[in-house]
């Protein structure tokens with residue numbers, strides 16, 4: 001990881017994914033989390049203020065160590081302990097069926113092998129536990145989707161490997177999780193990066 005990706009990008013992302021609209025979404029996605037939670041792509045900890053009181057501990061995974069530094073104040077202000085357990089959502093250092101819930105916000109776009117990461121999520125979730133997610137991804141309109149395919153190589157270079165064109169709902173279902181609920185909508189801004197998948201998927 002170079003200087004731009006390790007030092008600059010975590011700060012840019014922390015600012016870009018802040019504000020009222022993002023906070024509202026984070027609050028919705030975190031609602032219903034309880035017990036032992038794994039957060040994949042913890043970043044600078046923008047979800048920390050949204051963890052419900054029923055969460056007993058969060059285990060955080062992210063390769064960007066600068067994010068941990070940026071998260072320090074949020075973690076200190078929260079009664080919920082956060083433990084950094086690893087750098088890569090594709091290889092989780094956790095026992096099978098060891099967490100109650102998993103949280104992922106705008107991260108499945110960036111993990112190199114999202115299928116593998118979702119396989120790990122399924123493995124570590126207890127039966128009945130759920131993945132709570134919000135992710136941007138592939139637009140159903142083929143014209144926009146074609147632009148997403150064209151622009152993804154540039155996006156990946158500029159934003160730490162971020163793909164514009166991943167079909168998030170299909171990937172979650174293909175991992176063997178039951179998609180209980182998924183809302184799709186556009187946020188303000190360019191359509192190629194603004195189509196959201198917000199939902200909950202349970203391990204059978």
Ligand SMILES: C[S@@+](CC[C@H](N)C(=O)[O-])C[C@H]1O[C@@H](n2cnc3c(N)ncnc32)[C@H](O)[C@@H]1O
Nearest residue numbers: 017041042043062064088089105106107110111
């Ligand atoms: C767009 S940022 C989102 C950060 C945060 N989840 C949020 O909601 O603002 C994507 C995050 O995925 C992390 N990431 C990249 N590769 C990863 C991997 N292999 N495993 C886990 N996280 C990864 C990045 O470091 C970054 O923090």
